[in-house]
Amino acid sequence: MTHSKSRMAACLLTLAILLAVPPSFAAGGNTDKFKRRTGSGDPVAGKVASQICQGCHGVNGNSTDELIPKLAGQYDVYVIKQMRNYLAGTRSHEIMNNMAAPLSDRELADIAAYFADQAIMKGNGAAANEKGKNLFLKGNISDMVMTCAYCHGESGKGLDPSTAMYPVIGGQHKAYLLKQLRDFREDKRVNSPNVIMNRIVKSLSDTDLEALAEYISVQ
Ligand code: HEC
Ligand code: HEC
CATH class of the missing domain: 1.10.760.10 (Cytochrome c-like domain)
Structure with a gap:
């Protein structure tokens, strides 16, 4: 198993457990x-x-x-x-x-x-801030054993279309990202499966969320 496959497997496994239902996507087969x-x-x-x-x-x-x-x-x-x-x-x-x-x-x-079908969203490519990068890739996120990258991919571009429930976020507008992260933390947005996003960002501070939004937006 490659590093990225095992990461994805860990992510899927955890989410499947959290949701306690079988994932709706099927692995393998279609290479398109x-x-x-x-x-x-x-x-x-x-x-x-x-x-x-x-x-x-x-x-x-x-x-x-x-x-x-x-x-x-x-x-x-x-x-x-x-x-x-x-x-x-x-x-x-x-x-x-x-x-x-x-x-x-x-x-x-x-x-x-x-x-x-459009060319995938892109940030301005500015150097990523270290704090945001660390949180995104290595995390220290509440009681979760996963980082953001587990589910959203290393640059936030999503993992693979077979796991399309995890949105593309890399290159998204910073202000929009920050609003969503705050809304999740404050339970103003509660539509993620099993409120997973709310739980993931619950313990993060304003400066953590700001650094994350900045990191994700430049990708
Ligand atoms: C266990 C998988 C998982 C992890 C880990 C995870 N996310 Fe998510 N995230 C999701 C899912 C699923 C959604 C889509 C929610 C929905 O369907 O509304 C989402 C949605 C989002 C959105 C909203 C995107 C939009 O376009 O509105 C943002 C922003 C986001 N995540 C950022 C993060 C950040 C930052 C982290 C790390 C602190 C993180 N996510 C960790 C699964 C995950
Ligand atoms: C008048 C402006 C406006 C129009 C017209 C509009 N949207 Fe939006 N859309 C927004 C705003 C603002 C948001 C962010 C809402 C939020 O923060 O929840 C949004 C959010 C979304 C999202 C959530 C994206 C994400 O990353 O989670 C989707 C999907 C979407 N719009 C699709 C559409 C579609 C499809 C149409 C046409 C049928 C449409 N929108 C028309 C302003 C608009």
């Missing part, structure tokens, strides 16, 4: 990573259907507003889950709660495929 990132939707139809979304999230999924997340190269599975969560009110945001309502499953799959 690209196809698995975009899922069953049609990116061409999604380009048209996502016009209203592009107004805020950017034509290629690279938004310019720091509080509007980039969706470029984000896993379709994650995007679809978030939209369903906004619709159900299990994730709340005044704008996004209304956005999900008029979409059919087909349209949503197409829109998610369109954003997943």
Whole structure:
């Protein structure tokens, strides 16, 4: 087993235990990573259907507003889950709660495929701060035996499309990341499976979260 495979296995194992349900993804078989990132939707139809979304999230999924997340190269599975969560009110945001309502499953799959199909989000490549890097890669995170990198990958670009429940975060806007991390810590966002993210960041200080958001955003 390679280092990264064993890391991924550790991550999956832990999450499977935490969720106490079998993971919904199957290992092996399909080697077409690209196809698995975009899922069953049609990116061409999604380009048209996502016009209203592009107004805020950017034509290629690279938004310019720091509080509007980039969706470029984000896993379709994650995007679809978030939209369903906004619709159900299990994730709340005044704008996004209304956005999900008029979409059919087909349209949503197409829109998610369109954003997943874009070149993956990228930070400005500035030198990563040591504090954030240490926390992200080595951690000292509450009672968890894992670091952020276990689930989100070393640069936060996700592990593999077969584990698409762990979103791409590397290269995301810093202000958006910081808001999400604070919302998890303060239980304002509680839609992660088995509130795993809330538990992971619970004991982190403001300066820890700031350093992490900075580190992740430059990737
Ligand atoms: C008026 C601006 C606006 C429009 C239009 C808009 N969004 Fe958003 N979207 C936002 C903001 C702001 C957030 C961050 C919300 C939060 O902090 O929870 C967001 C969050 C999201 C997220 C969560 C991303 C993540 O990384 O967790 C997804 C997915 C998303 N939007 C998809 C869409 C789709 C699909 C559409 C079109 C149907 C759309 N949005 C239209 C502003 C917008
Ligand atoms: C056990 C796996 C696991 C670990 C470890 C983990 N995460 Fe997550 N993280 C997730 C999952 C799953 C989600 C998606 C939650 C959802 O479905 O809403 C997520 C979501 C996020 C988001 C929100 C992304 C977005 O676009 O809104 C951020 C930011 C994040 N994690 C940062 C971190 C940081 C920083 C660490 C380390 C301190 C970390 N994560 C550790 C599994 C993990």
